[in-house]
Amino acid sequence: MNLQWLQGLGALGVRLGKMVAVILLIAIFNFMLVRAAPGDPALVMAGQSGATDEAFLKRVRAEYGLDQPMPTQLATYLGKVVRLDLGYSHRQQRTVLSAILERLPATLLLTLSAFAISLVGGVVLGSLAGVRAGKLSDTLISLIALVIYATPVFWLGLMLVLLFSVQLGWLPAFGYETIGVTMSTWAGIVDKLRHLALPAFTLGMLYLAIYARLMRSSIIEVSHQDYVKTARAKGASDGRILWRHMLRNALLPVVTMAGVQAGTLIGGSVVIETVFAWPGLGRLTYDAVLQRDYQVMLGVFLVLSVLVIFFNWLTDLLYRVIDPRIKAA
């Protein structure tokens, strides 16, 4: 027992070491990639402010360390990353870490809500369709999933805004809370949820459709397995067969996909955050790219890669929970 525990700890250590190594490699790769793009931030800043002063350019370059040779810049950068110092953004006039931490909650709220909506909705609808394969409800669900899958997300978002905000006036069109009004805690939460509804739903739709399709085919496949036939022969109820025997096995492909989704959600939220004026990380990244804000770009990329690696690890753990025959690597 004790030995097993130690082995587990050792495996975890190896896994952690691998993760750190991957993150460092990503940091180096990001750095090279960002520097490979033409144009430096001093020029972009000068251009946007109508600058005509060489001393001004020189000062900005010196502050960014852009006058140093590339290997020195890389070494400085890595040295800082190891100490969890993501640098200082002159565009934002603050540390990169504080800029990211300020935006992260909004993005996590949006993406995790979307994740939950797509996962729950997709699994329920997919199971329903799978169990009733060939019937009218299956056709309907499959058709809707197909249409959503083929629709651009931003367009869907705009249509939902037109329907629910402009025509019906039920939900706010954008923003994350009502501005300039003091509200009680409860009213504040309701207000936030009302603002969250449309963007979270829009962001979740694409994956909802994917999960529904995956789940449907998975359920149909599983329903032909011998153990399901056996359960049916034993006289188990439909509900019990679905819950005890089919779901767990049918879920694996969905979990694989969910792991991928968790990694891409934050990147994918750029469009949604733009359409719905949601103050999250996606837009911070987008703005940083436009403004050549190297420090923020590198910081966001690093945080995102850490999140992706973390979600991958979580997915692996989840595999074990759902199917204990799978060993954690």
Next chain:
Amino acid sequence: MKKREFHKLLLAGGALGLADFPLGLTQAFAQGTGGVKGGTLNSIVQPEPPILNLAVSQLTPTQMVSGKIFLSLLTYDVSLKPMPSLAKSWTISPDGKTYTFKLEPKAKWHDGKPLTSEDVVYTAMEFLPLTHPRAKAIFGRCESITAPDAHTVVFKLKEPFGPFIGAFDISNLPVMPKHIYAGTDVVKNPANLNPIGSGPFKLKEWVRGSHIHLVRNDDYFKPGLPYLDAIIYRVVPDGASRALALENGTVQLTQWTDLELFDAQRLSKKPNLAVTTKGYEYFAPIMWLEINNRNAPLNDKRFRKAVMHAIDRTFIKDKILYGFGKVATGPVNSKTKFYEPNVTTYDFSIAKAKALLDEMGLKPDAKGVRTTVRLPVSPYGEMVQRTCEYIRQSLAKVGIAVVLESTDPGSYTQRISNWDFDMNLSWLYQFGDPALGVTRNYVSSNIRKILFTNTEGYVNPQVDKLADEAAVAVEDAKRQALYSEMQKIIVDEVPIAWLVEMEFPTIYDKRLQNLVTSAIGIHESFDTVYFKG
């Protein structure tokens, strides 16, 4: 007496070197408007400014929001005559070298400390030269900037500089509190996040990515002002969402390029909304097609004239800019001082364009192509994209093949700065005077590898001489004569194909009063803006 005449008199008085000319205009104006106190103005800021300190960043969104928090010595009416702001009066010595400003004695910083002439001296001499891209070009002309007493500032120039009186707007000289910034790293000073200004509004809250919330400064030096309780600027990155916000009343004001121009035209017809294109006179940009004067065959004047003839500029104004604008005639916007209308004109004529190219000996090949040029398309929106596409079509008709090259902001800036282009669609702020915003683009001393300089590489010693003389001439009549001559030469040589004098729609709720009162329009302090009824 009309206000404009009053200002003329005032300026004349200043130029004659009369002793202090007390204004008292501030109070008169405040009483005269008879506004109603209260109300919150909701507007849009797009893109989100990186910082709210105008002395550190000069971006348009920063100017717009920061102009409510900070003040300068002067502001300018729609005909670009100076009006009081922090300075209640001013005089100019007869030799045009000494400018004396009397400050508002009641002006205070948001932290309660009095605003004095020391603050102005510190800002112009120590702060701005570190951070401001144009400060050295303007205040570097001063021999000294001094504060003889707490409410007097004297700028002494090395030699006369005609446009100097036009350089005291909020973008050129945002007055900063010395007691906060002196002896610190001004760029990293924490006060940049919580700006301490002297303007009518204070920053209450800035939620990045969401909104900027300004509230009334109760200690503002103009009694009874400002009228509004608060101004909220929302960050709404999507164009369709911004139009929607104005349409359903979430915001009551949009400006600059907040709306796509087709939306602007549609929304301006709504009964509760009004539209104006006033209030951009100080900036007055001209959209143009920059032509690289170094590269053959673009270095031939006839080629550039052919380009002018080949592009239907009225089409660009009417169809791409939806009527917002006016066909340009030369380097100076007709709303800017010293504009000269009597210059060579270029009508839209494909035949004339072809004749000029034939004359040069540029013969079309089997496919009808005489030459191929590169046009990097800057990533600043649909309008730029459409205009570039239209230019490609127009020039193709006369045998000039245009290759459009997509760019991101970084590579665009780098390519233009390094002169790595044949043509470039762009526009430039004029800052109310040719010496501040126009000649920088045509004089050979400003051929530099920096954006918004003479990147087209135009060289004409005669133009250089005229520009230099006009900048230091004291009398306006003399300056007009010099600038007129300069414009005639430049327009005949076409270093740049001028397309359209740009106009921007400010669309606002009709209940809003006193919204545009000056040449910087929505960048103004908004201290007299109020809601009627």
